[in-house]
Amino acid sequence: MELGIVQLGKPSACEGTCEVVKRRRFFESKRNAVALAAGALLLSACKLPTFGAFRGATTQGQNEFHLWQGFIITAIFVGGITWGVLFYAVFKFRRRGDHIPVQTHSNLKWELIYTIIPVLIVIGLFAATFVSENQIDAVSANPALRVTVVGFQWGWKFEYPGGVTIIPKGSTYPTLELPEGKTTTIKLVSNDVVHGFYIPAFNFSRYALPGVTNYFDFTPTKTGSFVGRCSQLCGLYHAEMLFNVKVVSATEFSGWLATQQQKVTA
Amino acid sequence: MVSHPATKGDSMTIIAEEIGSHHHEEAHHEEQPKGILLWLTSTDHKIIGKSYMYTSLVFFIIAGALAMLIRTQLFAPNNHFVSPQTYNELFTIHGSMMLYLFAGPFAFGGFANYILPLQIGAPDMAFPRLNALSYWLYLTGGISMLLGFLTASGAAAFGWVAYAPLSSATNSPGAGPDLWIVSIALVGFSGIFTAVNLVTTTFYLRAPGMTMFRLPIFVWNMLVTGILILIAFPVLTAALIMLWADRHLGTHIYSVAGGGVPVLWQNLFWFFGHPEVYILALPFFGIVSEIMPVFSRKPVFGYKGLVFATMAIAGLSTGVWAHHMFTTGTVLLPFFSALSLLIAVPTGIKIFTWIGTMWRGQVDYSAPMLFCIGFIIVFTMGGITGVLLASPPIDFATHDTYFVVAHFHQVLFGTTVFAGFGGFFYWYPKLTGRMYREKLAKLQFWLTFVGFNVTFLPQYLLGLKGMPRRIAEYLPADHFTTLNQISSVGAYLTGFAFVVWMINLWISWRKPIAAPKNPWDGHTLEWATDSPPSHHNFDRLPPIRSQRPVWDMNHPEYADHRVSHGGVLAESTETSNEE
Numbered sequence: 043m044e045l046g047i048v049q050l051g052k053p054s055a056c057e058g059t060c061e062v063v064k065r066r067r068f069f070e071s072k073r074n075a076v077a078l079a080a081g082a083l084l085l086s087a088c089k090l091p092t093f094g095a096f097r098g099a100t101t102q103g104q105n106e107f108h109l110w111q112g113f114i115i116t117a118i119f120v121g122g123i124t125w126g127v128l129f130y131a132v133f134k135f136r137r138r139g140d141h142i143p144v145q146t147h148s149n150l151k152w153e154l155i156y157t158i159i160p161v162l163i164v165i166g167l168f169a170a171t172f173v174s175e176n177q178i179d180a181v182s183a184n185p186a187l188r189v190t191v192v193g194f195q196w197g198w199k200f201e202y203p204g205g206v207t208i209i210p211k212g213s214t215y216p217t218l219e220l221p222e223g224k225t226t227t228i229k230l231v232s233n234d235v236v237h238g239f240y241i242p243a244f245n246f247s248r249y250a251l252p253g254v255t256n257y258f259d260f261t262p263t264k265t266g267s268f269v270g271r272c273s274q275l276c277g278l279y280h281a282e283m284l285f286n287v288k289v290v291s292a293t294e295f296s297g298w299l300a301t302q303q304q305k306v307t308a
Numbered sequence: 309m310v311s312h313p314a315t316k317g318d319s320m321t322i323i324a325e326e327i328g329s330h331h332h333e334e335a336h337h338e339e340q341p342k343g344i345l346l347w348l349t350s351t352d353h354k355i356i357g358k359s360y361m362y363t364s365l366v367f368f369i370i371a372g373a374l375a376m377l378i379r380t381q382l383f384a385p386n387n388h389f390v391s392p393q394t395y396n397e398l399f400t401i402h403g404s405m406m407l408y409l410f411a412g413p414f415a416f417g418g419f420a421n422y423i424l425p426l427q428i429g430a431p432d433m434a435f436p437r438l439n440a441l442s443y444w445l446y447l448t449g450g451i452s453m454l455l456g457f458l459t460a461s462g463a464a465a466f467g468w469v470a471y472a473p474l475s476s477a478t479n480s481p482g483a484g485p486d487l488w489i490v491s492i493a494l495v496g497f498s499g500i501f502t503a504v505n506l507v508t509t510t511f512y513l514r515a516p517g518m519t520m521f522r523l524p525i526f527v528w529n530m531l532v533t534g535i536l537i538l539i540a541f542p543v544l545t546a547a548l549i550m551l552w553a554d555r556h557l558g559t560h561i562y563s564v565a566g567g568g569v570p571v572l573w574q575n576l577f578w579f580f581g582h583p584e585v586y587i588l589a590l591p592f593f594g595i596v597s598e599i600m601p602v603f604s605r606k607p608v609f610g611y612k613g614l615v616f617a618t619m620a621i622a623g624l625s626t627g628v629w630a631h632h633m634f635t636t637g638t639v640l641l642p643f644f645s646a647l648s649l650l651i652a653v654p655t656g657i658k659i660f661t662w663i664g665t666m667w668r669g670q671v672d673y674s675a676p677m678l679f680c681i682g683f684i685i686v687f688t689m690g691g692i693t694g695v696l697l698a699s700p701p702i703d704f705a706t707h708d709t710y711f712v713v714a715h716f717h718q719v720l721f722g723t724t725v726f727a728g729f730g731g732f733f734y735w736y737p738k739l740t741g742r743m744y745r746e747k748l749a750k751l752q753f754w755l756t757f758v759g760f761n762v763t764f765l766p767q768y769l770l771g772l773k774g775m776p777r778r779i780a781e782y783l784p785a786d787h788f789t790t791l792n793q794i795s796s797v798g799a800y801l802t803g804f805a806f807v808v809w810m811i812n813l814w815i816s817w818r819k820p821i822a823a824p825k826n827p828w829d830g831h832t833l834e835w836a837t838d839s840p841p842s843h844h845n846f847d848r849l850p851p852i853r854s855q856r857p858v859w860d861m862n863h864p865e866y867a868d869h870r871v872s873h874g875g876v877l878a879e880s881t882e883t884s885n886e887e
Binding site for chain 1: 699707
């Protein structure tokens, strides 16, 4: 149940129900319907759709995914209300005859409402962002594995401990092998142009930027193969700068790495 | 097809008052040259404004044609319609032309140049010769960019953002990239000069009675845009000169090898680039704020709120550049995230004031208004997805994917094309003295609206599925094919809409219907003069006692400030909501 509600900074002990109660008090009689709808949506958070996004195959990616759900629900609310009011005005106030309507110049009450409510929403969104980004950006002091990733025109090089180096071979894309359930710190560099190290299923990308060394953590939560791409235009064969990501169990990974290290020494 | 009686404008002369005598002196000008000589030598803001508008629309059509080629390449997986090199050139020049040569010049070179002096009751811009220089720099710059296609190395192929070190002499050799740099520098200077002109004109050439808080919202937006241009464009020009020095003079400002810093380019570029987004958007917000009141037959709702929202957007926009750089790992995420999220507030205020303007009005859905409604629908969604992207974790997941492509097209196409064509049809009678054909304009709107959404809504999904932007090819196994095909069909439909537009212009040219002074029952001063206006714009000005002098004159019983017939103020009513 670590869902949108939790991500929005609400105490997890207060499940969906007290959300509804709070909202009722806050909104008074007229807005009961809206509050109920909001509460209902939060209640059903467990079964929320993905809204087109990946659920995230790492703890960091899942963190982002829940933030995404929170944001997009807010977006649907705000957008829905805005469009609703707009379409109402479009149909309701269409021209009927020649008389001149009342010449209203302003309405301080409504102007304050549509200024203050967005400010409150922005504060909420920022709080959720702040919590989430600190978790996603955190780099472990003692990761289980350190891998150096080098982006170059046009491919990727993965350097594991013990001199193991994975590079593209012929038309085969290189594979970044990672252990499930363990934290891997990636050190990302580029020596030519800017590349974007992007794993869609991990909900994560970071620039490989000449002159800058970037560090970030992946903690994969499930085994499987995923596609990796270059997201930042890097010249002629930008589109072909693909790589594979293969998440295997921790034991399988140790076996694989040991074999590779033996190949190096042999 | 014209919604309001065309006789309104004629009644004005009864109550118009004589304008300042200095205008009369200037009215005795020598005979003007004709034809091409007029175009080449004129310093009249109307001629220059029209030149800007037509030139920028030509660039728009060329850039749009490039977009059709891009969408054709992406129609099928592993497509070889164009080579990767050509593809990179196509999207680079598409983006560069749309942003540098169409969107901005269309707004502040075209609309502002033509309309702003009229709206404040001025005879011309403050510096007419500088204005002409701006246009010629712009035209030269635009041609330079296109010439890139004729060079041996091809046009620039590093994207409209030209990230270092991809834009270095080693990675992008040849004359094409150099022409691109020269082009942007020329257009940049042109923009700076135009901004100087707009700001000075607004401050110094307002007609008697046109106080700052009686300025039409369009003028306010152009004033703020001008100030933003003066903040942002010099930074871009400086960055480009340093790029040129790196390429040709052996400096190492953006290269690691010589101790330079590649990411400096991104900082400088986006310090220009994000204000640039608002430089492109604010003029069109201004246009919408002109059209919506007129077609609702009401004053704009929350005038001062709109003005302060515009200023807030401009202020915030100078502090959000690094939200384009969240994934560089070199910027302070919370700061740039907070400011970027906050910019949604003034933008939201604008959307609600536009809705408020329609509220309890008599809303007429002629083409200009339809385009405005289309703009609000599209822009609202583009703005909201912008809020998502302002959150760094969500940006990590979607950065440089088609999600971003869909987002900024909703924002930029929403403003420059929907609002832009709203403004085009709104002022077309004033510019040309002719009416356009309403039915064709409405057809164009619906084709654009459907085509645009069919093009870009699938791109949100493509981005979420992990399709990076600027890739020339994708694999069948990526499962991007269907959504790309839908998107391409939408693009062709959108392209067709502009064929309809050209047919409309053709008919209006061959079978003219004369436009009256004030076909829309307009509110602001440009509707008080002839269509098209005479050389020095006004022989007489109506009294300016509110934000809507022409409305006051035509509807004395509903005037913002009651004016008695004969042009004499009944009595000073400087109270109410205005001041």
